[in-house]
Amino acid sequence: MAQPALERIIDGRKKDLGGFEVARVLPHAKRRLVGPFIFFDEMGPARFAPGKGIDVRPHPHIGLATVTYLFEGEMDHADSLGVFQTIYPGDVNLMTAGRGIVHSERTGITARQAGHALHGIQTWLALPEEAEETDPAFVHHGRDDLPNFKMDAVSMRLILGTAYGHRSPVEVHSPTVYIHAEAEAGARFDLPEGHEELAVYVVNGEIELSGESVKAGQMGVLAEAGPAPVAARTASRIMVLGGAALGPRFIEWNFVATRQDRIEQAKADWRESIANGFTNTRFSQARGEHEYIPLPGDSQAGEPPRPSKDCPTT
Template sequence: MSNIELIIEEKAADIGNFLVGRLLPFRGKRAVGPFVFIDHMGPAKLAEHQNLDVPPHPHIGLSTLTYLFEGSIFHRDSLGSAMEIQPGAVNWMTAGKGVVHSERTPEYLRTSDTSLHGFQIWVGLPKELEQMEPEFHHTEASAIPAWEENNVQYKLIAGEAFGKKSPVPVYSKLFFIEIKNKEKTKINIGEHLFGEVAMYVLEGTVNLEGNEFGSKQLLVAKNATLCEFEMNENATVYLFGGEPFPEERYIFWNFVNSDRDVIEQAKLDWHDQNLSAFPKVAGDEDEYVALPKAILKHR
């Protein structure tokens, strides 16, 4: 019996002046464990006039995780954080009751040809933490647990698995794992996983239940504890998953919550530029992303 529940194809989405491949949410699968949103950015070559510029925009009820393979993004937020993220490091911002942030090409790279490639991820918060105070944490690449076993390289980017724990301060039971190999290898790691799991093949191909899969697909399994596959030569895969929440999570634009009324209030607060709910981003105060008119209810 097949353990593949769903195969999700990347769908192009516009995040301002940059196209990404959207993997979650999907009409047939709104979340995998606590992961409610996954964008695959790039790979893209950016000339000077193609700098990444996502102006200040709000979030509630989630944590954002940025993980790059190539390039650099400068993050600023309404907490006063100002941090450049480079390949292998993790930016983890927890919105809680409300935060605002911007993402741009760093100033020193804006007149150069650059590249950009990575993941932008949203992780839902447990119901009791959806209104927590916002936080920001940066974890350097050198602090991410990495090890080799049977000539296969592993990284535990976030969460817990394999008896290890990433220093990224997550708030639910989850895992985000990188696996790389050079030679054709069978992987059987179900005993280390739990809850739900999805696989993204970044490079190379994998064989799963008699079929070969490559990039631009998210393979969602029925049971994480049956996670077994074969990696062909020079492959890189990412596994996302964990325990799903007992309550449904609603997503409207940049807002995630288990309570629709909280989302409706966030819409109004952002539309009205209520600074007590959504403060300005220091160093990036001159513009913001307006609330799409289509999602604002009549008062």
């Protein structure tokens, strides 16, 4: 059987947020989703001096599930369900927004005081249409909860879904695969079978995917499913992602939906929630928080309009 060709190679678009850099890969103008993955950001690597850190103020989501996965550092999550959770390297936080949730992400007190490094991936999974209005939820799994296994010279951690006879305990709403792999130089393996759409993102190093070079900061997207071979030209850290194809999605700010009018409703709900102090409104405030991010173009209540310096991630 001939190996599947690459549809395209996507370069991450880098943005400096003032001592902190993100590389956005998805959505791309010519490739909106890979399976359910509609948003894919590499955060860092960055090092913060003592007293500095990340402060992504409370903001809303609908119609998606956010996935946070770190290689280095830590981050505190707080949400409108009352959850507070610190995530560490190798753990996974999955927050299902469904009909609506609010959350913040910040550097914790201890890490901020000491100075710290941060490097990881944040991604969104679009929810299937029948689950778009599901109840919001949050789950955390430690690194030892996830299947960790080795295939010759490649160490793998299965973050989401099924692959190579393993299954992640993290529940998802549509067929999904998401793997963190560390490959030694010269290592070879085939991508997992049984997934309709697949891509590989190279965090560092360089690989050969279906005969083509994919370098650090690039995502190789396969044109079709099949036993695509991967060869590590150097020691490489890679993320394998994909799953069942979903239909078209609208995406605006932090909202994902199958209908534009649902996004417009979410925008109106966010403005109303802010105006009413998050009391008896569609969106509630995240645990322990009093700040928020206004809709793009809106001003912060009690403050003059200003450019947002919040990380454009989850």
